[in-house]
Amino acid sequence: MRCKVRLAAWGPGRGRGRTRRLNVGAWQHGLSLYVSPNRDGSFSARHPQLAAGKGTIKVRPEDAAGIGDEEFADLVRAALLA
Numbered sequence: 754m755r756c757k758v759r760l761a762a763w764g765p766g767r768g769r770g771r772t773r774r775l776n777v778g779a780w781q782h783g784l785s786l787y788v789s790p791n792r793d794g795s796f797s798a799r800h801p802q803l804a805a806g807k808g809t810i811k812v813r814p815e816d817a818a819g820i821g822d823e824e825f826a827d828l829v830r831a832a833l834l835a
Contacts, residue, residue, distance in 0.1 A: 775832040783813035786828070794831030796824070 754791045776787040789808050790797050800820070805811040810828075812820075 764801045783811065783817070786810040786812065786832075787831045788828070792832050794827050796828040798833070799819060799824075 755833050757778075773792070776783040778787070785805070787809055790804075793810070797810055800810075800816075803812055803816060
């Protein structure tokens, strides 16, 4: 089975302090977010069925439909600002 993968990383501009990134993979099944459970704003604790190993959250379209935009925004903020 062939699978196309696109990886992207987002992070705040370089400047003072530490640099944080949120790595995202787009797969045939949906998205994979690569973020430590210590920096996900408790997202993986609220959605343990999406945790796919240490530091990986797999989100299929049907999973995303049941999660509000604000909760995803909180995940991104926590990952980038923690």
